[in-house]
Amino acid sequence: MLDRITARPRHWAILFFGSLLLVTSLAIYLSSNKQPIEELPPNMSEVLEALEATDFHNALIPPLSPPPDWEQYTLQKGDRLSLLWADKWHLPLATLYTLLDNKEGKRYLNRVQPGQHIEWLASRDGQLLALRLWQSRAEGSEWLRESQGFSFRNLTSQREVKLIRLEGTLNGMLVNSLQNMPEISGQEGTIATALDRHLPLRRDARDGDTFSLLIEQEWLSNDPTPYSTRLIAFDYTGKRMQIRAARHQDGRFYTPDGVSLIPPFDRIPLAQRYRISSRFNLYRRHPITGRVQPHYGTDFATPTGTHVRAPADGRVVRSQWHPFGGNYIVIDHGQGFKTRYLHLLRSQVKPGQDVKRGQLIGQTGNTGRSTGPHLHYELHINGRPVDSMRAELPSVEKLKGSSLKEFLTQSQQLFSGLDGHIRLEDLALLLPEPN
Ligand SMILES: [Zn+2]
Incomplete structure (x- = not known):
């Protein structure tokens, strides 16, 4: 008798979860047939939205950046x-x-x-x-x-900053040229990636190019290794490019006369604003499983065929097909900025191609695992997806006013360090530090 009573709720549970499963499978089936979003009940579109984001990101995001640094x-x-x-x-x-x-x-x-x-x-x-x-x-x-x-x-241990100057000649990959420099042993990858963000190395670097780097290392006085190794100025003299730049207090790099190495950005990659159907959300919960399944992009409800424009100058690193992402594009804008565009009807660019801000790169669609025509747009900064609608975007090409003055004063010191005109111990004391 007791058994029968406790068993009853189990029937209900089986019935409940069974029907939930049925509804979900139906929804997936419908979406695979590219059923327009309007024909699904409202809660179902939410389910599909979550599935789309999850499956795609778990299956696809190829990490292109090194492990996190301080x-x-x-x-x-x-x-x-x-x-x-x-x-x-x-x-x-x-x-x-x-x-x-x-x-x-x-x-x-x-x-x-x-x-x-x-x-x-x-x-x-x-x-x-x-x-x-x-x-x-x-x-x-x-x-x-x-x-x-x-x-x-x-x-209580002293925080110490040490500066290192490295000079080298390119021979094969940059990371290999850094390998015989004991001062940055184990950090070659970090430094190579940092330089790669500022320079079109993959395209324009040639054997025999020379470079000098000014590197800042942070230590806790009782630790045997630095906890952070960071590029703060560089000079690259090559057959196809010559660039000299230093880091400013905003963390970005500028040429000696204050011109930013990163191009200015538009907030959205579309000619006009469209309704946002799903926002960036790191804590989005799956409506069924309750698990946190982030949405790493912003979805714009655009009609199929809407022109997508590059929000900033950059280079196309991917333009291909994915079962969940559909036709998708990734653009590298330099200095750690990357953008991604999913579910496109078609792409109008090829990997390796340089694009200008405002240039047509493709048209929005409903390809891959998508519940209706929309553009899924992502902004990544230093390998991390961020909310493109809120992120502080580079807007000035050249520093002005007091920030230019500040940069000129400080970069002059960094460049003297880079060129060996000042002792690095002395330079370390000149850098802005807590009181
Ligand atoms: Zn999305």
């Missing part, structure tokens, strides 16, 4: 941590609130001052792994991600 920022007057956090650093605001929940952490985070140095390490999918906030060179706070929340500790 990023850094020196607080400026008027900065607000919450704004920097989300819009500039692309970290989830919820994580900041988690850190503020900790009493000790709150004490430091609520009292940040201009000039203070912040460093953080984020995973490829944008999760904060570690954060360091320096009150001075030898005094800091550190938050580390644990299986449950974050741990907090005070840092």
